Amino acid sequence: MKKLLFSCLMILGISQLMAQAQWPAITQQAKPWTRWWWMGSAVDEKNISNLLKQYGQSGLGGVEIVPIYGAKGYENRYIKYLSPQWMQMLDHTVSQANALNMGVYISVGTGWPIGGSHVTQEDAASKALVQQYDLKANTTLQDLIVVNDPKQKEGAVLSVLMGYNNAGQATELTNKVDAAGKLNFKPNEDLKLLALFNGKTRQAVKRAAPGGEGFTIDHFSKSATVNYFKAFDAAFGNSSHGVKGFFNDSYEVYGANWTPEFFNEFSKRRGYDLKQYINALFSDAKDDRTARIKSDYRETMADLMRENFSTVYTKWTHQRKALSINQAHGSPGNLLDLYGAFDVPETETFGSSYFPVKGLRRDSADIRNVDPDPNMLKFASSAAHAYGKPLTSCETFTWLSEHFKTSWSQCKPEVDQVFLSGINHVFYHGTTYSPADAKWPGWLFYASVNFVPNNSLWPHLKGLNDYIARCQSVLQAGMPDNELAIYWPIYDIWHNAKGMDKPLSVHHVDDWLHPTAFYKNLVSLQNEGYALDFVSDKMLEQAKAGGTQFSISPKGGRHKVLLIPAADKMPVATFKNIVRLAHEGASVVIQQFPQDVPGYKDVELQRAELKRLVAELRLSASNKLQVASVGKGKIIVGDMHEALAYLKIARETIADEGLKFIRRKTTDARYYFIVNNTAGDFDKTIFLENTAATVVIMDPVNGTVNKVVHQKNSTATGFRLQLKSGASIIVKLTDKKETAAAYRYSEPAGEAISLQNSKWTLSFKEGGPELPAARQMTGIKPWTDFTNDPRTQAFSGTGVYTTSFVLKNKAADYLLQLDELYESARIIVNGKDAGLIWSLPFEKRIGQYLKPGNNTISVEVCNLMANRIRDMDQKGEVWRNYHEINFVNINYKDFNAGKWNVQPSGLGGTVQLVPLK
Incomplete structure (x- = not known):
């Protein structure tokens, strides 16, 4: 009896140790969310509930x-x-x-950028006007010292x-x-x-909803930000x-390069009087002095954006126990610091990327002439990783393709x-509220x-939604696992004698990101299989x-190596922090030492200090590298790839691969x-490290x-991986x-069973403008091939x-393969729902x-x-029929689909069943 009891306890203990592998919980947060446009805020309780x-x-x-703006004819709503x-x-x-x-x-405003009817002229976005x-x-x-621009007569104030x-x-x-402008x-x-x-820029909110029209705010003024939220109070x-979170869209405030307190704020931060140098600040001279003064100006703008807008905004949301969500891109500041000032940094994709995936449709006529750069997205996620923020969100699929031509497979x-x-927190761009009585296609x-x-x-949207939810249940779990942190040299961008403010937008990465050593190192290291986050000067501090x-x-991700690209x-102060981290035990790789210091004040003293700090490093040669032991x-110093191999x-x-x-x-x-987005x-x-x-x-x-048989050595785990073109997988490695x-690997167990030449029935289940008649076919083809039927x-x-069809000898499994699918399908086998393709x-x-x-297969195909x-x-x-912009095509021209070719719809090519071992 004791032996039986002992055996039972052992079995119970083993079963407890042998946990069942499963997905993390699919929470509300793990599922995809969507931007929900309320056109004219013409909403009602019944439609809200139904939608x-x-x-x-x-x-x-x-x-x-x-x-946002409303639909015409519905103004009374x-x-x-x-x-x-x-x-x-x-x-x-x-x-x-x-x-x-x-x-x-909810967004903290209507349309974008942030602003509204309660924004006074004093709090509106400012610009410097210079007259000689x-x-x-x-x-x-x-002449009187008064502003000449008639549009600026009201509101413009002489600063200096x-x-x-x-x-x-x-x-x-x-x-x-x-007071009259007379110089005495x-x-x-x-x-x-x-x-x-x-x-004043006099920029108004774009796409504003009723009650939300008005000036955009001065992002560099604390009082303007505080006053803005009084309407919400x-x-x-x-x-x-x-409301769980308050969202702010991308910056997009054009020409906003000043704020009333700028001179005082500049003097406090940069240590000299900018008034003495406005001839350089507003000059296009391409000399070093001008670039230094403008660098100091841009750094001050960045400070004011972070302190007077970002932190004030987040403080306001926290007073309501809600999250702050912000798209920092486009701002004239250090994007890493601006993203990091919010609870949920949010980035965006704009346009369509090229992927050589087999069968992926990408018509050049239906896409914008811009490819999203995934490294642009990493500014937001790097800020989240650095500060231990669990979520990074993304406005996803903006202008992915022309209207009405986007499939879930794309x-x-x-x-x-x-x-x-x-x-790890995807937002669709997006979903428009539309009342039930609006004629198809709705608002x-x-x-x-x-x-x-x-x-x-x-x-068939649930297929995409469930996919994203499963991915995000994992990607929201635990902590990021990027071993490298790479410094972003913002001062090289700011040190430029051309122009004034430097907005860093998604659409101009060719100007401010792609030409840099930072970017070139980033791409080559990722292509070699390293995982990186970005860090700023403030983060290193x-x-x-x-x-x-x-x-x-303390809550952020941990990194093994700090990389300093050529700057x-x-x-x-930044170089001192780099050396300090090495003293504390970090490994630092410097591609080459910085050549100079930024800014205008005490340049020679700062240069001498930088030179002294570099000289103090006792470097010795190790192959092509220079190595210095610094504290712990x-x-x-040298090539980053060689340095990482050395470490x-x-x-x-x-x-x-x-x-x-x-x-x-x-x-x-x-x-x-x-x-696997290869061809x-x-x-x-494969072996994973x-x-x-x-x-x-x-x-x-x-x-x-499923569990997979694996092998391991002292540092890595190996196993066979099957991943078809366009496919993705999550691999969990655990010591439990x-x-x-x-x-089950996909191993054919004989010749495929072709259903291509079988007798097929084509019927129509739902849609419009009217259902075509059912028909019998030998073989399959898209329903749009029946060109003699206008329906x-x-x-x-x-x-x-x-x-x-008749299945004689049943194999272990069967793989249904659809050669040409326009665009997605639900598979019904012998009356049972077998899921979505x-x-x-x-x-x-x-x-x-x-x-x-005998078996019956139905393929329920949804088209565009x-x-x-x-x-x-x-x-x-x-x-x-809408107010303001109405409805435009992907190139922002009047939309008209009348000249389009008919888009293929249904099933084409071959349909076959592949028996599997």
């Missing part, structure tokens, strides 16, 4: 409300922004979302009047100008006068009304690239992929090393998200979790003993291809649903909205 229910059923986790009625609609939205386990964010006068010796100026003699010496004359002064020498006025009180490689960049926003129930692809690793904050300008750590920092060799990856780590596991299928043994007792393959497309069914040419919706490769295992003897829109435009039907 949220549909969104939740499709697998969306939340909505981000952005009120418009609701003024932040009015009691608007707040009532928001409260209803939150209540319904909570009941559906969904979340709600010539004043002869011993004469008085006849400076007089410069022929030697360039400056005299301030501001206090000699009376006679010089004893000729002077060139420069008058600087604090003017009045509407919200001290509560968030259940979305997958783009969102995979987003994930690989460290993003639509001019710049989005239409993630709306009226989209003919909507029945806060960084601490412990052991052989360092981190920016021309570097502050002495070391500094290596024995292992790279992930799967990068040699063109596979991309990102890692996360938890207390008991390492997760690899691996993507070839992959089937080889972590050890494990158990290797689990997690398929985010279908949700399966976990149980799961064995992974097939105009139809957008679901067509059902059905065939029967929505991403490349177009195939699915269906063996569990087949049986010996394009053909129905084309038909409406050819008939002259009015469906786009």
Whole structure:
């Protein structure tokens, strides 16, 4: 009896140790969210409830409300922004979302950029206006010192009047100008006068909703930011009304290069009086002195943006126990520091990337002439990783393709690239609220992929949504696992004698990012299989090393090596922090020492100090490298790749095969998200640079979790990986003993069974403008090949291809392969739902649903909205009728689909069943 009891306890103990491998919990936060445009805020409780229910059923986790301009003809439904009625609609939205386990964010304004009807002229975005006068010796100026631009007459204020003699010496004359603008002064020498006025950009909010029209705010003024939120204080009180986060769109404030307190703020931060040098600040002279003064100006703008906008904004959201979400790109500041000042840094994709994935459709006529750069996205994720912020969000799929021509299969490689960049909180761009009584296609926003129930692809959106949710359940787990941190030399960008402010936008990376040594090193290191985050000067100031690793904050990710790419300008303080980290134990790789210091004040003293610090490093040669032991750590000077080899920092060799990856780590596991967006299928043994007792393959497309046989050495784990072109996988390495069914590799077990020449029935399930008639076919072809039937040419919706066949000898499994699928499909086998095929490769295992003897397969295909829109435009039907921009094509021209070719729809090519071992 005792032996039996002991055996039972042993079995119980073993079973507890042998945990079942499974996905992390799919939370509300793990699911994709969508930007929800309220056109004219013409919303009502019934439609809000119905739409949220549909969104939740499709697998969306939340909505981000952005009120914008309205649809014509519905003006009587418009609701003024932040009015009691608007707040009532928001409260209803939150209540319904909570009941559906969904979340709600809202933008802090309507349209973009931030601003509105309550923004006074004083708080509006400012710009410097400079006027020149010539004043002869011993004469008085006849002209009044008043702003000449008639649009600036109201609101422009004289900030300073400076007089410069022929030697360039400056005299301030501001206090000699009376209220009428008369200069009461006679010089004893000729002077060139420069008058600087604090003017206004007069930029209004773009795409504003009713009640949200007005000036954009001055992002560099603390009082302007504080005053802006007073309207929200009045509407919200001290509560968030259940809103989980408050969102701000990308900067996009054009010409905003000044703020009323700029001179005082500059003097406080940079240590000298900028008034003495406005002749250089507003000069296009290409000399070093001008560049230095402008660098100091840009650094001050960056400080004011972070301190007077970003931190004030976040403090306001925290008072309501809500998150701050911000798109920092486009700002004239250090993007890493600006992203880092918010709870959820948010970036964006714009346009379509090229991927050589087999079968991926990408028509050059339907895309914008810009490829998103995944490294641009890493500025946001690096800030999140540095400060231990669990989420990095992304406005995803903006202008991915022309309206009505985007399939879910096109979305997958783009969102995979987003994930690989460290993003783990995807927001669709997006979804337009549309009332039930609006004629098809309903209300639509001019710049989005239409993630709306009226989209003919909507029945299969859950495939994409579930995929993203599974990926994000892993990518939100634990901590980032990037071994390298690379310094971003912002001062090389700021040290430029051309222009004034330096907005760093997504659309101009060719100017400020691509030409740099930072970028070239970044790309080459990633291609070799290293994982990196970016760090700023401010981050290095806060960084601490412990052991052989360092981190920016106690909650942030830990890095093994700090990389310093070739930088021309570097502050002495930054170099001191680099040396300090080495003293504390960090390994630092410097491609080459900085050549100079930035800024204008005490340049020679700063140069001498930098030179002294470099000279103090006792470097000795080691092959092609120079190495110095510094305290507990070391500094290596030379090629970064050779230095990393010297430090024995292992790279992930799967990068040699063109596979991309990102890692996360938890207390008991390492997760690899691996993507094959190459043109070839992959089937080889790989080694990952972590050890494990158990290797689990997690398929985010279908949700399966399987163990794989593996081998290991002292530092790495090897196993066979099959990954077809366009496919992705998550690999979990853990030292825990976990149980799961064995992974089944795809091994053909004989000739494929072709269904191409079988008898097929084609019927139509739902869609419009009307259902084509059912028909019998021998073989398959797209329904749009029936050109003699105008209904097939105009139809957008679901067509059902059905065939029967006899299976004589059943194999272990079967792989259904669809050669040409336009655009996604639900597979029904013998009356049972076998799931969706929505991403490349177009195939699915269906063996569990087949049986010996007669079998029936139905392929329910959803096509694009394009053909129905084309038909409406050819008939002259009015469906786009909005205020402001109305509805434009991908090149921002008038939209008209009437001249489009009919988009192929349905099934084509071959359909076959591949028996598997």
